Amino acid sequence: QVQLRESGGGLVQAGGSLRLSCETSGISFEEYSMAWFRQVPGKERELIVATSWQATDTPYYIESVKGRFTASRDNAKNTEFLQMNDLKPEDTAVYFCAARDGFFILTDRYDYWGQGTQVTVSP
Numbered sequence: 001q002v003q004l005r006e007s008g009g010g011l012v013q014a015g016g017s018l019r020l021s022c023e024t025s026g027i028s029f030e031e032y033s034m035a036w037f038r039q040v041p042g043k044e045r046e047l048i049v050a051t052s053w054q055a056t057d058t059p060y061y062i063e064s065v066k067g068r069f070t071a072s073r074d075n076a077k078n079t080e081f082l083q084m085n086d087l088k089p090e091d092t093a094v095y096f097c098a099a100r101d102g103f104f105i106l107t108d109r110y111d112y113w114g115q116g117t118q119v120t121v122s123p
Contacts, residue, residue, distance in 0.1 A: 002026035002112045006097050009117030012087055016121070020082040022097030022114055029078040032111075033104035036071065036082050038093035038119075045096070049082060050104035060106065064090075087121045094118050 008020040022034065035050040049071045050060040059071055070083045080097055095117050098110035 002099075004097050004099060004112055004114035006095065006114040006117040009095060009119045011120045011122065013122050014088055016087050017083070017085045018087065018119060020084065020095055020097075020117060020119075022080040022082075024078045024080070024099060024112075027078075027099060027101075027112065029073075029099075030075045032099045032101055034071070034073060034080040035098045035100070035104060035110060036080075037096045037098060037108065038091075039096070039116075040093045045108055046093075047106060047108065050106065051080070052104050053102070057103075060104065084119070087119075089121045089123050092119060092121050 003025045005023045006020060008018055012018055031053050033052050036048050037045045038048055039045040048062050048065050049069060051071045068086045073080045097114045099112045100110040
């Protein structure tokens with residue numbers, strides 16, 4: 001059974017930092033590309049970061065998080081991380097991790113999804 005479990009969300013003041021984790025099980029993590037999406041009520045889910053299973057591939061970041069968010073992975077722990085610095089109120093959303101066998105894509109057609117974790121940034 002495949003499971004993706006996010007953690008690390010919470011309430012933080014603007015300018016603060018959070019580190020999200022996405023612990024996976026049931027997949028060959030080293031062969032999967034990972035992505036982070038976020039969603040606010042009434043809006044579509046938005047891809048913000050995508051990383052390849054190949055360490056040499058350049059990750060994808062949407063413009064609004066470049067220089068502030070950094071994705072990384074620990075294959076030994078089957079876990080993907082998202083370090084979020086200089087958080088802004090507009091980053092408030094539910095954050096989801098997703099996994100895809102093979103190369104990452106820039107749509108939401110990922111194979112597996114976590115349940116999401118709430119990130120709230122106060123002004």
